[in-house]
Amino acid sequence: MFLDATQDEIEIAMQQAHNAFQQYKNSSLKQRADFMRAIAVELENSGDELIQTAMQETNLPEARLRNEKGRTVFQLNSYAQACEQGDWIEARIDTAIAEKNPPKPDIRKMLIPLGPVVVFGSSNFPFAYSTAGGDTACAFAAGCPVIVKAHPAHAATSQIVAKAILRAVEKCKMPNGIFTHLFGASFEVGKGLVMHPYTKAVGFTGSLTGGKQLFDWANQRKEPIPVFAEMGSVNPVFLLKEELAQSAMDIAKKFADSITLGVGQFCTNPGLIIGIESDALQLFSKELGNAIRKIKPANMLHSGIAKAYLAKRKFALAQKGATLVAASDSEADDLQGLPTVATASGQTFLQNPVLHQEVFGPYSIIIQCKDENEMIAIAEKLEGQLTATLMATENDILENHELVNAIKNICGRLILNGVPTGVEVCLSMQHGGPFPATTDSRFTSVGADGIKRFARPIAFQNWPDALLPDELKNNNPLGIWRTVNNELIQ
Amino acid sequence: MFLDATQDEIEIAMQQAHNAFQQYKNSSLKQRADFMRAIAVELENSGDELIQTAMQETNLPEARLRNEKGRTVFQLNSYAQACEQGDWIEARIDTAIAEKNPPKPDIRKMLIPLGPVVVFGSSNFPFAYSTAGGDTACAFAAGCPVIVKAHPAHAATSQIVAKAILRAVEKCKMPNGIFTHLFGASFEVGKGLVMHPYTKAVGFTGSLTGGKQLFDWANQRKEPIPVFAEMGSVNPVFLLKEELAQSAMDIAKKFADSITLGVGQFCTNPGLIIGIESDALQLFSKELGNAIRKIKPANMLHSGIAKAYLAKRKFALAQKGATLVAASDSEADDLQGLPTVATASGQTFLQNPVLHQEVFGPYSIIIQCKDENEMIAIAEKLEGQLTATLMATENDILENHELVNAIKNICGRLILNGVPTGVEVCLSMQHGGPFPATTDSRFTSVGADGIKRFARPIAFQNWPDALLPDELKNNNPLGIWRTVNNELIQ
Numbered sequence: 001m002f003l004d005a006t007q008d009e010i011e012i013a014m015q016q017a018h019n020a021f022q023q024y025k026n027s028s029l030k031q032r033a034d035f036m037r038a039i040a041v042e043l044e045n046s047g048d049e050l051i052q053t054a055m056q057e058t059n060l061p062e063a064r065l066r067n068e069k070g071r072t073v074f075q076l077n078s079y080a081q082a083c084e085q086g087d088w089i090e091a092r093i094d095t096a097i098a099e100k101n102p103p104k105p106d107i108r109k110m111l112i113p114l115g116p117v118v119v120f121g122s123s124n125f126p127f128a129y130s131t132a133g134g135d136t137a138c139a140f141a142a143g144c145p146v147i148v149k150a151h152p153a154h155a156a157t158s159q160i161v162a163k164a165i166l167r168a169v170e171k172c173k174m175p176n177g178i179f180t181h182l183f184g185a186s187f188e189v190g191k192g193l194v195m196h197p198y199t200k201a202v203g204f205t206g207s208l209t210g211g212k213q214l215f216d217w218a219n220q221r222k223e224p225i226p227v228f229a230e231m232g233s234v235n236p237v238f239l240l241k242e243e244l245a246q247s248a249m250d251i252a253k254k255f256a257d258s259i260t261l262g263v264g265q266f267c268t269n270p271g272l273i274i275g276i277e278s279d280a281l282q283l284f285s286k287e288l289g290n291a292i293r294k295i296k297p298a299n300m301l302h303s304g305i306a307k308a309y310l311a312k313r314k315f316a317l318a319q320k321g322a323t324l325v326a327a328s329d330s331e332a333d334d335l336q337g338l339p340t341v342a343t344a345s346g347q348t349f350l351q352n353p354v355l356h357q358e359v360f361g362p363y364s365i366i367i368q369c370k371d372e373n374e375m376i377a378i379a380e381k382l383e384g385q386l387t388a389t390l391m392a393t394e395n396d397i398l399e400n401h402e403l404v405n406a407i408k409n410i411c412g413r414l415i416l417n418g419v420p421t422g423v424e425v426c427l428s429m430q431h432g433g434p435f436p437a438t439t440d441s442r443f444t445s446v447g448a449d450g451i452k453r454f455a456r457p458i459a460f461q462n463w464p465d466a467l468l469p470d471e472l473k474n475n476n477p478l479g480i481w482r483t484v485n486n487e488l489i490q
Numbered sequence: 491m492f493l494d495a496t497q498d499e500i501e502i503a504m505q506q507a508h509n510a511f512q513q514y515k516n517s518s519l520k521q522r523a524d525f526m527r528a529i530a531v532e533l534e535n536s537g538d539e540l541i542q543t544a545m546q547e548t549n550l551p552e553a554r555l556r557n558e559k560g561r562t563v564f565q566l567n568s569y570a571q572a573c574e575q576g577d578w579i580e581a582r583i584d585t586a587i588a589e590k591n592p593p594k595p596d597i598r599k600m601l602i603p604l605g606p607v608v609v610f611g612s613s614n615f616p617f618a619y620s621t622a623g624g625d626t627a628c629a630f631a632a633g634c635p636v637i638v639k640a641h642p643a644h645a646a647t648s649q650i651v652a653k654a655i656l657r658a659v660e661k662c663k664m665p666n667g668i669f670t671h672l673f674g675a676s677f678e679v680g681k682g683l684v685m686h687p688y689t690k691a692v693g694f695t696g697s698l699t700g701g702k703q704l705f706d707w708a709n710q711r712k713e714p715i716p717v718f719a720e721m722g723s724v725n726p727v728f729l730l731k732e733e734l735a736q737s738a739m740d741i742a743k744k745f746a747d748s749i750t751l752g753v754g755q756f757c758t759n760p761g762l763i764i765g766i767e768s769d770a771l772q773l774f775s776k777e778l779g780n781a782i783r784k785i786k787p788a789n790m791l792h793s794g795i796a797k798a799y800l801a802k803r804k805f806a807l808a809q810k811g812a813t814l815v816a817a818s819d820s821e822a823d824d825l826q827g828l829p830t831v832a833t834a835s836g837q838t839f840l841q842n843p844v845l846h847q848e849v850f851g852p853y854s855i856i857i858q859c860k861d862e863n864e865m866i867a868i869a870e871k872l873e874g875q876l877t878a879t880l881m882a883t884e885n886d887i888l889e890n891h892e893l894v895n896a897i898k899n900i901c902g903r904l905i906l907n908g909v910p911t912g913v914e915v916c917l918s919m920q921h922g923g924p925f926p927a928t929t930d931s932r933f934t935s936v937g938a939d940g941i942k943r944f945a946r947p948i949a950f951q952n953w954p955d956a957l958l959p960d961e962l963k964n965n966n967p968l969g970i971w972r973t974v975n976n977e978l979i980q
Contacts, residue, residue: 022892022895025895026895087973087978092917092939093918094916094917094918094919104916107916107918107919109917109918109919109920112898114931114932115899215714219706219709223873223874223924223925223926224925224929226930226932384713394954394956394957397957398957405512405515405516406512408602408948409605412947412949413948413949413950414948414949414950414953415952416950416951416952416954416957418595418951418952422592424595424597426584426594426597427582427584427973427976428582428584428597428598428599428949428973429584429597429599429949430599430949432947434713434946435713435714436713439714440716441946442604442716442942442946442947444947449580449582452932455932456924456932457920457932457934457939458898458901458902458903459902459904459918459920460906461904461905461908462907463904463906466884467888467906481978483577483917483918486575486917488577488978488980490978
């Protein structure tokens with residue numbers, strides 16, 4: 001039913017996007033914001049058909065999907081607001097100083113859009129990180145046309161969302177080619193899109209293998225382009241002594257829920273829990289095991305993911321020194337993910353990189369360190385992560401300076417006494433981290449700062465006021481915040 | 491005299507930089523600023539030895555070198571001020587909302603340093619883009635240790651500057667390893683530094699071949715890292731009709747000076763001038779030729795650069811359809827660059843990519859287009875540039891919307907009725923542009939925004955006020971601008 005785009009179709013899509021860019025890049029911040037709000041309205045209008053189709057394609061429950069749709073609408077509206085507010089434009093003005101020798105010219109800088117952005121839909125977020133998701137919203141806010149490659153696991157859902165976007169395109173009289181929706185289950189479609197000379201940036205949420213491949217293609221181009229790939233994470237949790245002694249049972253309950261939330265299919269799933277051998281850690285382990293036993297397996301997104309979970313879980317448990325703590329008491333069928341907790345010693349973990357890898361699904365492993373130093377060694381050896389979590393009292397933090405310092409090096413978000421699942425959409429959110437969590441730790445894919453991924457600065461030197469963009473005109477017609485002669489004013 | 495660093499020396503330098511980072515990353519903005527100001531003082535204190543050595547090594551005249559030293563001191567001080575002012579930290583705070591379902595946690599974000607930065611000294615700016623130049627200043631401001639690979643063409647100059655930095659390290663009690671100075675004429679030293687796992691970013695100013703090689707190595711690493719390479723540009727100048735008709739002779743004089751400034755060895759040298767066939771263009775061409783004939787050849791930076799200029803100039807002039815307009819009346823010796831202007835038709839240029847390439851030195855080519863459309867076609871075909879210049883009246887700009895639109899796509903700085911040489915150090919400056927001008931058009935290597943190249947965001951979720959960095963504490967002890975619940979306040 002959903003045929004892969006041909007190279008001709010890719011060529012037409014990119015040519016149209018390039019043409020649309022020449023117009024859309026000059027749209028006002030208000031026009032872009034109105035367009036994004038119109039998409040949000042059309043998404044709301046897509047009604048039950050959208051939810052029903054997504055339920056069929058993804059196995060996700062209705063409540064979760066309605067929730068995710070709400071989040072997607074919120075993203076579009078809140079990034080629209082940020083787009084209009086204009087802080088992200090980074091307007092800087094330095095006025096001329098004629099007396100200087102040589103005379104200093106008038107220079108004014110702002111961010112402008114990069115050009116057409118290719119967005120790859122993710123499997124685990126059919127709305128929020130797919131067709132009209134965060135990457136698309138950020139690209140539109142920045143002034144870039146978008147070409148979406150639908151995720152094959154929910155192509156029909158994607159098509160309904162694409163139709164909503166196209167209705168908004170028409171309503172807002174946006175240029176033809178500002179949005180194109182393509183199907184592609186094959187390798188060639190993705191490669192064709194990334195390698196096309198008119199493509200200027202790529203957004204992706206998915207596996208390390210997939211994201212790294214896009215990154216490599218993008219860097220092998222004659223003109224390399226940025227790839228923002230969010231490629232998952234094991235999201236380590238560090239249990240510090242005092243906090244663990246006080247709250248082992250509470251923490252265990254909290255994490256049993258977090259590990260199995262959404263059948264463990266969130267990129268911020270806590271897949272690694274690190275503590276120091278002690279009675280409290282034993283108690284935590286026992287309680288977590290008890291809680292996990294009671295949690296029923298549930299359907300994963302699709303059979304491919306369920307199969308991969310089964311294989312990776314088995315491989316992890318087969319590693320020397322890794323043992324099962326507990327699994328759900330209920331049996332899992334072929335489509336279900338069996339909640340599982342394993343354990344291993346600090347030494348075993350340090351020596352075996354297989355245990356560092358993500359087991360995408362309702363799985364976590366407890367690492368029992370012999371002392372603080374081993375915990376530090378683990379923090380230093382871990383690869384980049386989206387999040388890291390400390391379960392700690394203030395004393396624990398103050399007494400573990402070196403550990404906390406090491407943990408800061410490896411993560412994009414550092415959570416204290418909470419669970420990493422649940423990614424708030426707000427300006428202060430950082431959803432991104434050192435490689436391999438993402439391909440570019442300097443940017444976020446959640447929150448309005450994500451707009452800046454798709455923009456670059458341009459400086460105007462010696463331009464008369466009338467010919468400058470509104471963002472840089474003397475009388476600041478848009479009323480945005482600007483740094484004028486090193487002073488931030490509105 | 492200057493031996494290439496061995497792999498052991500590289501290993502030691504990187505290990506020390508990594509260790510220093512664990513301490514320096516926690517330094518306050520004020521400590522970093524004080525350190526940078528101390529380097530500026532020590533650079534001033536280096537006195538005549540520095541200037542004399544640089545004169546011997548680079549053939550640059552004393553006045554230019556004193557000027558460049560002044561600029562380097564200014565950069566250190568002005569980036570120190572920006573560092574302390576803290577806007578670049580991008581502090582964002584969203585406070586908790588307990589009533590929300592689920593409750594919204596307190597989240598606070600700021601930029602933190604990436605880690606050790608390797609800086610490659612440039613040949614054409616022995617001070618401002620070398621050892622204590624813009625990249626080094628930005629990295630220190632961001633909180634990163636720096637490892638400089640001296641440019642072999644001015645290794646002794648580099649060593650004097652390095653000693654000044656090391657005196658400042660001692661004076662400010664900065665951690666051992668925060669700065670290392672290495673020599674390396676060979677390929678291996680550069681590769682060893684870029685590939686080292688402790689290296690987290692690279693700064694480079696130089697040739698396309700050199701910069702692209704560093705970029706490729708950095709992306710082939712297990713953990714890819716960002717490379718900020720500024721790789722030159724032909725800096726196209728577009729002569730529009732009305733302005734050219736009014737001021738052909740003035741423009742010709744202005745550009746004769748700009749083309750030959752510093753023997754054409756600025757990365758913003760105007761190497762390409764595009765006009766429409768007309769009497770005015772003939773007059774411009776004749777006047778530019780006359781002016782060029784009178785300009786005496788001068789010594790280039792070193793014999794390698796002079797030899798390369800000779801070869802590239804010859805190759806460009808040998809292209810079919812390219813002809814000489816004028817060269818200096820004086821003869822040039824082996825070390826000197828002969829001021830030269832060539833010309834070709836728009837069609838010749840469009841068909842021959844050799845003519846698009848930079849001829850590094852006092853050289854420029856005038857392209858004679860048959861009409862506006864051919865000029866647009868050229869703007870669309872050009873690769874990324876640091877700058878583009880329009881010589882135009884307001885009418886010209888208003889009547890050439892499509893051309894101006896196309897030019898904006900290819901440059902980082904757009905100059906109206908001025909010359910591109912002369913790069914003001916200020917916040918609004920953009921020194922960077924689409925590939926191949928630089929490897930990352932989203933950042934600048936001049937101005938305090940360059941600090942952000944070496945930093946990434948981290949979000950703190952649910953941290954008590956006392957344990958947060960000062961930048962994010964409730965009472966804003968540093969008095970920096972922050973976005974709190976979507977409102978920018980100080």
